[in-house]
Amino acid sequence: MNRLDIQNLQIRHVGPIDLVVEPGECVVLTGPSGAGKTLLLRSVADLVPHTGKICLGDISCDETAPPEWRKRVALLPSESRWWYDTVGEHFCRCDKSHLACLGFEEGVMTWDIRRLSSGEKQRLAILRLLIHQPDVLLLDEPTSNLDADNIKRVETLFMDEKATRNTSLLWVSHDEAQAERVADRRFRLEQNRLIPL
Amino acid sequence: MNVIPLSAYDLSLAALLIGALALVSVRMKLNLAAQLVVAALRTTIQLLLVGLILKFVFERAHPAVLILISVVMLAIAGREVMRRQKRRFTGWWGYGVGSVSMFISSFIITILALLLIINTDPWYQPRYAIPLLGMMLGNTMNGIALGLDRLIETTWDLRDVVEARLMVGESWQQAIADIRRDSIRSALIPIINSMSVAGLVSLPGMMTGQILGGSPPQEAVKYQILIMFLIASGIGFGTFAAVSLGARRLFDNRHRLRLDRLRK
Numbered sequence: 001m002n003r004l005d006i007q008n009l010q011i012r013h014v015g016p017i018d019l020v021v022e023p024g025e026c027v028v029l030t031g032p033s034g035a036g037k038t039l040l041l042r043s044v045a046d047l048v049p050h051t052g053k054i055c056l057g058d059i060s061c062d063e064t065a066p067p068e069w070r071k072r073v074a075l076l077p078s079e080s081r082w083w084y085d086t087v088g089e090h091f092c093r094c095d096k097s098h099l100a101c102l103g104f105e106e107g108v109m110t111w112d113i114r115r116l117s118s119g120e121k122q123r124l125a126i127l128r129l130l131i132h133q134p135d136v137l138l139l140d141e142p143t144s145n146l147d148a149d150n151i152k153r154v155e156t157l158f159m160d161e162k163a164t165r166n167t168s169l170l171w172v173s174h175d176e177a178q179a180e181r182v183a184d185r186r187f188r189l190e191q192n193r194l195i196p197l
Numbered sequence: 198m199n200v201i202p203l204s205a206y207d208l209s210l211a212a213l214l215i216g217a218l219a220l221v222s223v224r225m226k227l228n229l230a231a232q233l234v235v236a237a238l239r240t241t242i243q244l245l246l247v248g249l250i251l252k253f254v255f256e257r258a259h260p261a262v263l264i265l266i267s268v269v270m271l272a273i274a275g276r277e278v279m280r281r282q283k284r285r286f287t288g289w290w291g292y293g294v295g296s297v298s299m300f301i302s303s304f305i306i307t308i309l310a311l312l313l314i315i316n317t318d319p320w321y322q323p324r325y326a327i328p329l330l331g332m333m334l335g336n337t338m339n340g341i342a343l344g345l346d347r348l349i350e351t352t353w354d355l356r357d358v359v360e361a362r363l364m365v366g367e368s369w370q371q372a373i374a375d376i377r378r379d380s381i382r383s384a385l386i387p388i389i390n391s392m393s394v395a396g397l398v399s400l401p402g403m404m405t406g407q408i409l410g411g412s413p414p415q416e417a418v419k420y421q422i423l424i425m426f427l428i429a430s431g432i433g434f435g436t437f438a439a440v441s442l443g444a445r446r447l448f449d450n451r452h453r454l455r456l457d458r459l460r461k
Binding site (some may be wrong): 048082106128131 | 357358360361362363364365366367377405449451452453454
């Protein structure tokens with residue numbers, strides 16, 4: 001796995017931001033709403049124009065084909081979107097242990113998207129996020145619409161990914177207790193700057 | 198083979214119908230009366246002027262005159278395509294996407310038809326070239342406006358989905374593929390429908406005109422078939438070009454959805 005290295009990143013009013021996330025490290029980001037946390041994650045996934053340098057190991061974002069970059073630096077938006085009729089069509093492959101980990105059986109792949117609850121959608125989006133075995137996970141409030149049981153499941157899954165595959169996590173959370181549980185380092189995004197906590 | 202000439206009196210009788218319609222729409226509070234009257238006046242003035250211009254041009258068959266008129270027609274059609282967009286591209290793209298596509302499809306197909314199919318001599322004989330180009334432009338204009346509007350509006354509404362597809366590592370081509378396909382389909386369906394019912398439900402305008410003008414119906418029919426084919430391919434290739442250009446412009450080189458390139 002490779003370290004995520006963000007140098008002098010500037011997106012509209014946000015920045016400049018310098019941040020390194022080591023392999024197998026979880027960095028939690030908090031901050032008032034509207035501070036630009038989502039914008040920051042989106043720019044690391046190269047979805048919005050930005051200046052500065054983002055590298056994964058010694059490969060720079062600008063030199064990588066965008067689809068390839070987004071498979072390695074995967075973003076989980078706060079609200080998931082689905083475009084085919086059934087769950088399975090969105091998955092080119094799926095790890096059965098992951099399914100079980102989030103409390104699904106294999107039959108879930110035949111389910112109709114329109115019949116999913118928002119919590120189910122969120123958990124399935126997390127499984128979809130892991131398809132390409134990304135190096136870095138950018139998580140935008142991944143547990144905001146889950147119940148306590150599922151929050152625990154999701155946290156376990158991410159901590160497991162981090163431990164076994166050395167995945168780097170950049171995690172935006174509003175939940176103080178959760179931040180305490182998962183973070184190796186914490187930052188606060190305020191007045192367009194990252195402040196270490 | 199002569200048409201019965203229409204007098205100003207004949208036309209004013211028909212205008213009474215429009216007047217009656219305007220009165221009814223005022224009564225029903227449709228808020229259409231002013232628009233209707235303005236449109237009717239525009240039709241009258243524009244067509245009278247075109248009649249004069251065509252008379253002038255037909256008497257002087259010269260390529261330069263033809264090119265000048267074609268460019269004016271294209272410029273107006275391009276503006277119309279842009280005007281019909283609820284949201285359009287900023288800068289020159291707003292005008293360019295539609296105009297370039299119309300230019301490619303209408304002009305090439307018209308010239309092809311003149312040179313290879315109808316074989317007019319000389320090819321720029323305005324009596325054939327101008328009406329043919331007019332029909333091509335008018336129809337591709339509708340198709341392209343429809344297709345582009347659909348592309349932009351659907352992408353606008355589904356921007357979260359398009360971005361979600363980018364996030365899972367799809368290329369911009371994959372992320373917009375469904376919307377692109379639907380937009381091209383929506384532009385082509387009207388002409389497919391009108392080819393399907395041509396002659397059964399309505400007699401197409403050009404053929405009606407030729408028959409009124411005294412042409413034998415079999416000849417008029419052959420011209421109508423030719424026109425239908427030209428129009429359908431013009432709309433098809435034109436929309437294909439416009440929607441493809443538009444889809445490309447919605448993304449940048451880093452495969453990012455760039456809705457900031459649109460304005461109301």
